[in-house]
Each structure stands twice: as structure tokens, then as C-alpha cells.
Amino acid sequence: MFAEFGYGVLVLSFIITIYSGVVAVSGVRRKSVSLIESARRAQLLTFPLISISSLTLIYLLVNNHFEVSFVYEVTSLSMPTYLKITAWWGGQAGSMLFWSWLLAAFTSLVTLRNWDRDIEFLPWVILVSAITLAFFLFMIVFYENPFSRYWLVAGNVVESMFKPISQATIFTPDNGRGLNPLLRHPGMIIHPPMLYLGFVSYVIPYAFAIAALITGRTDDRWIRITRRWSLWAWLFLSFGLVLGGRWAYDVLGWGGYWGWDPVEIAAFMPWLTGTAFLHSVMIQEKRGMLKQWNMVLIILTYALVIFGTFLTRSGVLSSVHSFANSPIGPYFMGFVSFTLIASVYLLIRRWNDLRSETEMKSVLSREALFLLNNLLFIGILIVCFWGVIYPLVSELVTGSKVTVGPPYYERATGPLFAGLLFLMAIAPLSAWGHSTLQTLGKAIWKSILASFILTIILFFTYTQNPYALLGFFLVALVLFATSHEFWRGTRSRQKAKNENFFTALSNLMMRNRRRYGGYIIHISMALMAIGILGIELFQKETQGTVAAGEALIIGDYSVEYRELASWDVPSDDVNYTRAVVDVYKNGIYLGQLYPRIDYFYDAEQTMTIPGQRSTIRDDLYILLVDWQPVSSVGATFKIYVNPLVNWLWIGSLLFLFGIIFAAWPDKETQQENFKSTHSVSQTSAAD
Amino acid sequence: MSEIVERKSVPLWIQIIIWLFIAGLLVVVGTTLSKRQQGSIRPGDKLPDFSLTLFNGYEFEEQSKVSLSDFAGKIVVLNFWASWCKPCEQEAAELEEAWKFYNGDVVFLGADYVDTEPEARTYLKKFQITYPNGPDLRTELSQMFRITGVPETYFIDQQGVLYYVKVGPFVSFDEIKSIIEQKLQ
């Protein structure tokens, strides 16, 4: 009964979504305000409806309704309740519903704003949202139905929403298959929703951009409206990516955080254009330039979101991440094609009207450096895109399957990321409009000197690896140059307002959240770079089989195998095999670690959980490996020493703080808006 | 002097490049998608003249490499298996029995899918298999047949046309026999 109810509400939402789209367009045609208002209300209605449908699904999940095929596939009796709720996005059908729910939520949120100044955008924003939502609902209603159930028809189990023939009866399995054990981890709970939040949020700026193209209002109004949306979308996407990395590191057991897997890259690509977009819109706001380019960027970002979602869900890419083969592939393909073609067509049509009048004064001005930043991001995008697409091309043209793996990506993107680090250091020191080598040089020479000295010290004390040294030099440059900016700003404020250092610093940051939030984000990126350099360039690993009492040596560490225990936990349907090892560094006893292997009976899958010891200096990361059968007589361990890796996580926490800080409205937001729209004056480096 | 900024549309050649790129991308992805959705090849498909390099000791009439054309006029039963494939073991004995039963009138070929030679030989010895067997080098055969897993068996008639596909292990010798009898007149 519940399943039918949930499905019925979903079908209703689908119909209402189509209604809102059709009526919005018709309202424009007939210039009827009441029709557009009706469309707006219809769109608002979709959110409560889809929420009801989602709540119904959650109810079914939590209450073990295994006759519903989705519930069977992603839950089992042994799973705790909170995991059953998060199983909502644990499979294709449920996660499509989750997507739709988020989409409805965001479009409703945007529809609730004050439209007085932008009333001509409204119908087109509704239309774009309606088309996207209608597409997802269409796929759910007809092809990936989370409410579909099992029926017994002449002794066979058949899947169908409604009774297939009159003699069929509901078939309820005793237990579900259970969520893939890899997904039963806190990181895995937040990672997909974060990513989806990021993906779906980008629909809003995209919708406004399309509305701007259609209506011809190609000034930067659409950017101003969606500025916060773009920032929050970027926040969620960034965080989703970082969480994915952390989860991979903690749980997947290969001592790494990023595998350059095609599906990972599919989520990474919109982040690249999203970051370029974030910077590029600042140029449009401050100098009125790059209107065309910003349109290209937001269309690219959204297209990559949809394209990436399609690649992951359709089975085109084979990956550890992808969903099972699904019939939605061709329809999704159609949607991707439509989105691409329609957006590009509209953009080309309006290209003239997007031309900007201001020109650039200097190659070292902030605009120019931002453009270089964009070039580098697009460069990384091209490397990633080609790496994902080429295997498909090769298979089609030559019939031979190839793998494009980490060596390609690391070699190609390394220099580009280094370039971005360098830009992060010098761009904040450049001025809008005018900068020369002298002004930039004056601002940065102290930081260059300090970074250089630091690098020399590292050369003698830490490493002679030239790539590492270059990386550390650039990181230091970012840290010194950005801190210098904080310092300079605080000192001049101190003098001007006669405040003490910390008050001045605090006020400085509060009154210019975007700028200083941005600086904090840059610093956090530099910290993350430290972690990446450490683990990529200095990772040590070893593997060996030892008997109890014997030790494996790696670097300064000695890992001694003590004992092993194996036991079942029937309530969780799991078998734990846990080893106890003693850890020594330079002969000093540090403690014990417990690497283990979890075997989940219901899903017949194994997870290797490392024993980790994390410090600022490095991570000692121990895996129990089953190359040989594991026993108390002898066990095989794989040990990684990952230097500096925790800076990656520290940096990401600071990153989170930085974005929230930057996105929070200033006290002077109103005045800022007033000033910016009424003057495009030359400003110096001090904003 | 007043600023006369030229209002130019996107140059035609750039437009052509953009549309060509989009078309190319959609074609590549679309074709790959349809390939993935195709599933394995179906009965009625004519097969290209594939070849199989055989393990030492599993030659066919002294030849260490055979092609489909070598067997024109005979039914060919091509079985994909692997030593690490547990279900394959269920049918191994039946396949060998069928090979012996037809005594060369029906050709049985074993294609070892993504396996290692030592393990493969152990498997073949374990089930005392004597019909021609070889590794699916470079996974070319399995890609050609677009198999979805192992074991899978493909029945090819005397004219080189695929007429039956069996996914999964055979339950009995009779099952194999009945499929062969369909074409053995």
C-alpha cells in the first residue's frame, strides 16, 4: 500500500512538473502574469510532493519491506536504522529520487525569492528547472522505480510496480541483500549527498544564465543573483570530493586517497570549471569583462555535471564506482545531447550581446592573472576529459581496450597545478586594472626570499628531490604572500583606526569576508598541497609475511606481529579477523594498532580496515593482507608510511571554514552592491 | 575619437569546429553506450573467422593454432572458461564426455578467459580434458563474442553461423547433446 502511495505521489509530481514548464512558456507567449504565477506555484508544489514520496521510501527502508525490490537490494536485517535511512542513496533508483528531491528543494527555494527586479527571468528559470526535474522523474517513474515490487507469477519471481496478472501474489524475501559493505561507513554516508548537493546546486546558476541568454538581459544581473548559489555549490562539490578522498584512504585499503578513476574524474571536472567560474565572475563584477567567457564556463560546468552523472549511471564507463547497467542510458544520452545543443545554440545566438567594452590595461593586472588561472583550470580539464574519453575512442576505432591511468594524469596535471600554486601566490598581490613588474615585485620580493630560504633549509634537512623542493617552494610562497596580505591589511587598519592588532585583524576580515575568506581558502589549498606532495613523493611501502613475534621494518618504524583473533558477530552478520601489532619507532615503543579484515556474510564481501597512527609528520598505515591465508602462526601485512598526509585533512578543514566565512554576508553587503553597480572605477590593490 | 566596437558574431569556422566536436563526442559516447547495451552476440550472427592459439599438448591434429574456417562443415562448440571460475567446474566433465561421444564429428574448443597457464593446466588435468584448448590471448575472442562472464558456450553450425548461446554451466550431458542434435541432421 505504501509503495503504491509513494509511486502515485511521484507520478503526480511528474505531471505537475510538466505542467509548470508548459504553462511558464505559454505565459511568456501570451504575456500573462497569472499563467506564470500558476507555473511558479506548480513548481513550488513539487517539493512537498517529492518529499512525501521520499519519506514513504524511507519508511519502507527502515521497516524492512523486502518485497520492494529497492529495499531488498540495499538493506538487510542486520543493518542499523541510520544506515537503512542512508541507503536511500545507496542504489540507482533511490539516488535518482534523492537527486530529484534536492532539485525540487533548490528550485523551490529560488522560486521563493523576490522576483520584482527580475520578473522576466522567472518563466525561463522555471522552464529549465522543470525540464531537468521532469527528465529525472520520467526516468524514475518509467525505468528506475524505487517502489517496484516482487511478485510470484507461476513459480517465478517477477519485478513490477503493479500486479502483473490477476493470480500474482506479493513475494517477500526473508532478508535483504544489504548495502555494499564499502558503503557502510560514516564517510560514505555524507560523500554522495555532498556531491549531489554540489551537482544539483549548479542547476540554479545555469538556469539563470539560460534565462539571461533567452531574454537578452546579458548584463551581470544573473551573476549577482546566483553568486551565493555558485559559492555554495562549489562548497558542497569540493567537500564531496574531499570526503570521497578521506573515505578511500580510511576504508578502501590501498593507502591512497585518489585513484584517477574515470568516475572520480567525472565528479572532478565540474569542480575545475566551477573554480574557474568562481574567479572569472569576479572579473565581470569588477571590470565588466568576460561576459562571454562566464557564460561558457557556467554552461560547461552544468554540462559536465549532467555528462558526469550520465557516464556514472549509464554503464558507459566501467569503474569501481559505477552503478550496474541500467536501461536509462539512452534517455540520459538524449538529455545530455539536448542540454549541450540547446545551450550552445543559445550562447552562439547571443554572442554579440555579450561583448564587453572595457579593455585590459596590463598583462600583470589581476584580470590577466585570473585569465591565466582560467587557462590552467581549462588545461587540467582538457587533460582529464581526454583521459576519460580516449579509452572509448580507442575501443571504437581500433577495437583495443586501453587504460589511461595515474601516470598520464600525474605527469600532465602536475605542472598545471604547480602553475596554479604560483598564481595563488601572486594574484592577490596584483591590482585590478593596473600592475607592473615593479609593483608586483615590490609586493612579493620578501615572500620570494623567505620561501627560497626555507627551500634551501629543506634541501639540507629533508629532501633533495627537485619536484618536492619546487612544490614546497611554491607552497611556502603562497603561505608567505597571503599571510603578508593579512599582515599589511591589519597594520594599515591599526594605524588608521587605532585598534590593537587582533581587533584590527578581526574587523579587517569581517568587513571584507569574500576577500579574506578567499585568502583563507588559498592557504588551505597550500596546506592540502603539502599533504599531497608528502604522500605522492615520499610514500614508503613494504609487505611481508611474518610469524608471531617477528617484525617488519620500514624506515624508522618496526612493526611486530603479536597475535590474531577471528570472531563472528551474528547480529551484524559479520566476521572480524583482527591482528594486534606493536609499533616501535627508533626502538621506542609507540603503542598498538589493530588492522583487520571484515567479512560480510550477506553481501559476501570483504573490507580491509587499516590500523592507522596519524601524526603531523606522517601516517603509519598497516593493512592485514590475505595473500597467504591469515593465521595466528603467520600473517601478511602491508605497511605504508605516508609522510605529511595529514596536512591534506587539516587543509580541508580550514577550507571548509574559509568557504563558510567567505559566503557569509558582510554587514556592508547592501552598500557594496550599491557601489559596484554604480561604478566600475579603477581600484588599487586595497579593495 | 569615439569607440566603435565591432559587433561580430562567432566566426563560422569556430562554429563549425564546436558543432563538429559536440557531434563527435555524442557519436563516440552514444556508440559506446549502444555497444554496452548490446549484450553478447546473438544467434543468427555470422561470425568472423576467429582463431585460437592452443596450449602445448592440446593441439588439434598437430596444429597449435586453429581457425573457424578449419572446421567448415562441422558443428563447433566454443566454451569460455577459467580456472578461477567455480561454476565452470560443474560442466567440465560433461563437456569432455560430449567431446568423446561425438568422436570428432563435433568440434569442441575451450577458450581460457583471463587466466594463468599453470592454473589452467591444473584445471584441465583435473577434469581430464582432451579437446583443443587455448588461452584467449589479448581477450580478443571474448571481446568478439562480447561475453558477459564465464562459463559461456557458443554453438556454431556447419556454415559458421551462431545458432545457440548458453550462459552459465550446463546441467547435464543431455543438455549439451540436445542442443547439438538441433543441427545434426
Next chain:
Amino acid sequence: MMKQYILRFTFYTLLFSIVLATLSTQFAYAQDNIPSDDEVNEVAKGLYCPVCENTPLDVCPTEACKQWRDVIRTQLAEGKTKEEIEQYFVNYYGDRVLAEPPRTGLNWLVYILPPVIIVLGAVLLFKKFQVWTKPKVTETASNQERGDGSTSDKYISQLEEELKKRN
């Protein structure tokens, strides 16, 4: 006579034992040559599992991957180099086991296309910089966009522009 026989017997037994002992130490020496897990991983890291997707051979947990690692171990013990082992895998399982496409034929596109496009993009960008930072004479701008590089034409059209304005 008996004494001689015993001596001879003892002598040959001793000889035999020494030979046996020497031979068995040879066997022990060969066994010490079993490649370590680290050596196997060194090769396995650069190879990808032919069945599972995008999983390097050193971390892949499946039964099939274990067998492949054993193959690597055996070949290393035979003295094969990393390249020879990789070639063996390619012959058996195709190009997809390598971490990067081999630099042959169509695959050159993988390595050449991105740098070419990026360099093109950089060239485009710097050309735009030139246009933007040039002093504002619109004819100059439109001439550059038409791809006209000769300065005399620019000069002439500038003159014509001035003349047009005077009339």
C-alpha cells in the same frame, strides 16, 4: 681385506654425503631467491587487473589477481625484468593491463593532444592580451581579427578612417 673394504665404503659414503650436502645447499640458495612481496608489488603496481576495473594488481583482492601476482613472482624468480613481465601480460591480456596506453599508432593522440590544445589556448590568450592592451584604434583591432599582419595596410586604413571623418 675387510679393513680395505670398510675404508673404501667410508670414503665413498663421505664423498657422497659431501656431494649431497653441497647440492642441497644449492637448492637452499635457489629457495632464498624467491622474490619478496615488495619486489612483486613493484611490478604489480604498474599493471592493472584485466577483469576488475581500474584496480592495480598490487591491491586487487580477487582470486584471479592472486594468481597473477604468483605469475609475477615466478617470472621474477626466473630472472625476468619488469619490462619483460609487462610484455608477457600484454601478450596474454591486451594493452589494457598497462597503466598507460602504449605509445603506438592512435595512442599517440593521448600524449600529444592535451599539450597541443593547451599551448593553442595559451597562444589564443596572449593574442587576446595583445589586442586588449593595444592603444584603442578600432581599425587596428579589426585588422588583427581579420588576420592581416601587414603594417602598411593598418596605416593606410587608419589614414582612410581619418579622411572619412574629415569629410
